[in-house]
Amino acid sequence: MKKDEQKYTQGFTLIEVLISVIIITIITLVSTNILQSSLTIRESTFKSLDEVKKFNLASSIIRRDLRQSLNVPMRSFYGEDYDATFLSIEGSRSMIFSSLVESGTLQNSLVKRIEYFYENGSFYRRQYFSDNPYMEEDYFEFILFDNFDELNLSFSDGNEWSNYWPKDPITSGKIPRLIRINLSSNNKSLEWIVSPNIENVYEQ
Numbered sequence: 001m002k003k004d005e006q007k008y009t010q011g012f013t014l015i016e017v018l019i020s021v022i023i024i025t026i027i028t029l030v031s032t033n034i035l036q037s038s039l040t041i042r043e044s045t046f047k048s049l050d051e052v053k054k055f056n057l058a059s060s061i062i063r064r065d066l067r068q069s070l071n072v073p074m075r076s077f078y079g080e081d082y083d084a085t086f087l088s089i090e091g092s093r094s095m096i097f098s099s100l101v102e103s104g105t106l107q108n109s110l111v112k113r114i115e116y117f118y119e120n121g122s123f124y125r126r127q128y129f130s131d132n133p134y135m136e137e138d139y140f141e142f143i144l145f146d147n148f149d150e151l152n153l154s155f156s157d158g159n160e161w162s163n164y165w166p167k168d169p170i171t172s173g174k175i176p177r178l179i180r181i182n183l184s185s186n187n188k189s190l191e192w193i194v195s196p197n198i199e200n201v202y203e204q
Contacts, residue, residue: 090164118151
């Protein structure tokens with residue numbers, strides 16, 4: 001009889017089992033929350049890094065295009081001369097100009113027509129295969145940024161800003177002294193101010 005009682009006292013009571021289950025459950029919940037929080041922070045960090053990388057790459061492309069822009073005449077797809085060496089029609093939310101772009105081969109001209117424009121929440125860069133293309137589809141393009149509500153372009157002649165270019169016959173043979181690009185949405189805003197460093201006037 002004493003032997004049976006001794007075996008019985010070596011086991012766990014129901015209360016001890018319940019307490020153990022509760023403790024394990026609490027530890028599991030805490031560990032799960034910590035892991036979930038760590039994964040969320042990790043995902044947010046990677047997303048922020050990707051956005052910074054994307055911004056830096058886009059900034060380099062925009063600044064390179066504008067700083068290597070050329071003050072030369074442009075023609076339409078029908079061969080008609082534009083009365084501008086840099087063109088941004090009022091209300092168009094786009095700008096067109098010629099720029100030096102490395103093509104990777106000496107057989108093609110380095111001078112290309114570049115167009116930046118906003119469409120359906122996205123900011124595009126379009127590059128034509130020549131400086132004065134005759135075919136409208138003679139280009140390739142890619143999106144620099146998306147999910148933005150508005151694009152604002154403004155141009156300075158050194159004295160005042162305007163939301164179109166050229167401002168008048170005098171500026172039709174000039175590249176803007178400063179170009180401001182602003183992308184905005186409800187929760188974020190991006191802005192660049194670039195100086196093309198071209199002071200000469202194209203004489204027609």
